[in-house]
Amino acid sequence: MLFKCKNMNSWVLSIKNKTNTKYYHHYFCSCTKEFRLQTEINEPDAPDILCPMCGNDYFKDAVVFENMKSTKIWKYFKWKSVKSEDKDYWNISLKYQTPIYDNITHEAKLISKDLLCIKLKKDGSVAYEVSYKSKIISQYSLFLNDKVQAFKKLLFDEAKENLYNYVMINKSKSIQWIDNNDIIEFSINDKFKYITFFLKNSHLKEHRFFFWRMNNIHNYTIKHATQIEMLDFIVNNRKEKSIKKTLYQGYENSINNIGYCPYSDYIFSRNINNVDLLIKLYGIHPIIKQQIFTDETFSVAIEFILFLKLHYTEKQIVKLFVEDMQDVKEYKERLNNWRDTLRMLQTINTINSLQDHFLKVKLTTKKLHDEIVRVFNIISYEIDVKENFEYDEKYLSTCGIYEKLEFKLPQTVKELSLWAKTLHNCMLGYSRKIHKKQSIIYGVFKAKELLYAVELNNFRIVQAKATANGNVSDEDMKVIKSWNNNSLVKIQA
Ligand SMILES: [Zn+2]
Numbered sequence: 483m484l485f486k487c488k489n490m491n492s493w494v495l496s497i498k499n500k501t502n503t504k505y506y507h508h509y510f511c512s513c514t515k516e517f518r519l520q521t522e523i524n525e526p527d528a529p530d531i532l533c534p535m536c537g538n539d540y541f542k543d544a545v546v547f548e549n550m551k552s553t554k555i556w557k558y559f560k561w562k563s564v565k566s567e568d569k570d571y572w573n574i575s576l577k578y579q580t581p582i583y584d585n586i587t588h589e590a591k592l593i594s595k596d597l598l599c600i601k602l603k604k605d606g607s608v609a610y611e612v613s614y615k616s617k618i619i620s621q622y623s624l625f626l627n628d629k630v631q632a633f634k635k636l637l638f639d640e641a642k643e644n645l646y647n648y649v650m651i652n653k654s655k656s657i658q659w660i661d662n663n664d665i666i667e668f669s670i671n672d673k674f675k676y677i678t679f680f681l682k683n684s685h686l687k688e689h690r691f692f693f694w695r696m697n698n699i700h701n702y703t704i705k706h707a708t709q710i711e712m713l714d715f716i717v718n719n720r721k722e723k724s725i726k727k728t729l730y731q732g733y734e735n736s737i738n739n740i741g742y743c744p745y746s747d748y749i750f751s752r753n754i755n756n757v758d759l760l761i762k763l764y765g766i767h768p769i770i771k772q773q774i775f776t777d778e779t780f781s782v783a784i785e786f787i788l789f790l791k792l793h794y795t796e797k798q799i800v801k802l803f804v805e806d807m808q809d810v811k812e813y814k815e816r817l818n819n820w821r822d823t824l825r826m827l828q829t830i831n832t833i834n835s836l837q838d839h840f841l842k843v844k845l846t847t848k849k850l851h852d853e854i855v856r857v858f859n860i861i862s863y864e865i866d867v868k869e870n871f872e873y874d875e876k877y878l879s880t881c882g883i884y885e886k887l888e889f890k891l892p893q894t895v896k897e898l899s900l901w902a903k904t905l906h907n908c909m910l911g912y913s914r915k916i917h918k919k920q921s922i923i924y925g926v927f928k929a930k931e932l933l934y935a936v937e938l939n940n941f942r943i944v945q946a947k948a949t950a951n952g953n954v955s956d957e958d959m960k961v962i963k964s965w966n967n968n969s970l971v972k973i974q975a
Pocket of ligand 1: 511512514515534536537538
């Protein structure tokens with residue numbers, strides 16, 4: 483058999499004439515030759531004849547074809563694909579030609595019928611839409627490439643492929659930048675997801691946006707978000723162009739280097755209102771930014787920055803991240819300090835007790851870290867030790883002014899921790915020993931200023947130290963010794 487026109491099938495349409503005594507058999511060959519036979523007998527079956535032009539002898543019966551009740555497997559069937567485009571859609575229609583008898587002209591002629599239509603909306607608001615136009619689609623299979631294939635699936639696959647190719651050749655403005663080579667390995671369905679995503683988010687013009695996932699933030703807040711929703715979410719739905727621009731540039735820069743980690747941008751957006759300051763934060767180098775906040779610490783970090791805002795201006799807070807933390811020589815150490823700070827805030831729920839214990843310090847990573855260590859220690863002791871110290875009456879009686887110095891016993895863990903902070907020493911570590919009466923610590927004041935800490939054991943001085951474990955002046959040391967001899971040592975004696 484020869485088929486000169488590859489998209490045509492060969493048909494025969496048998497129609498009874500007006501007198502009901504004869505049949506006219508209209509042949510439409512795939513080679514485009516048409517011819518007609520007339521039979522006298524009342525017999526609808528068309529005679530088996532050859533096409534006089536090409537010699538083809540196989541003609542499908544056009545009447546039976548569309549009214550077949552059972553399923554059927556064809557050896558071949560041809561159809562064609564028609565492309566079109568309008569304001570809103572790209573369209574592909576798969577059609578076939580079949581003869582009908584025209585009752586007005588009394589002629590048999592070929593008409594076109596739809597099998598399947600598929601279209602893609604240009605604004606990306608929906609996925610591709612498919613409609614099946616003919617019942618023959620589900621009735622037939624085709625023996626193709628040595629196997630029986632469901633006609634429906636064959637058509638559907640071809641239509642999708644054609645639609646994709648058509649869209650890529652006739653790209654709309656918003657997806658002009660898309661490079662076919664970037665997605666050549668994709669399945670056809672993923673290709674459509676990809677195109678649809680960028681049709682919908684027409685301001686995103688970068689391949690990698692398609693792959694952007696942020697599962698943790700995702701779970702923390704909203705479900706089933708698209709990437710553009712996530713972007714809006716990261717910037718806290720802020721509309722300022724400069725903010726979005728910087729975020730996108732930072733994202734681009736980040737993904738080119740190490741991949742994008744959204745937590746820092748997310749936290750900054752939520753806490754810093756000033757546009758210029760926020761842009762400075764977005765501009766921090768991605769490698770540093772990635773380490774400031776992680777998925778493990780970001781919820782405590784949000785609370786912490788909110789807390790810091792009670793004590794510091796946005797400008798001071800931003801300076802902490804943009805200047806202090808990025809010191810050329812010490813940035814690793816400072817980042818470690820900062821991350822350690824967040825970990826302490828997270829442990830034993832320190833963050834919730836900040837309000838009670840935090841004392842404002844100069845806002846540097848180092849000083850902030852030391853302050854949180856102090857608070858952390860207080861809270862650690864509060865958990866398993868009581869707050870108030872109890873003392874033997876003998877010790878209490880020695881409190882007060884002696885010569886120019888004043889001797890005090892700390893009444894609470896908090897007071898001891900404040901002294902430790904003032905003297906920059908590890909006194910707080912003595913809380914347990916004080917509670918167990920294994921140690922006694924006096925604070926020594928001159929003119930209301932805490933100058934020294936004196937530790938006693940069994941009524942005698944073990945050590946007396948000034949700030950940062952420095953030495954007590956000779957003059958004051960004489961007074962301290964005298965105080966000890968004249969009070970406690972005597973009591974003991
Ligand atoms: Zn022919």
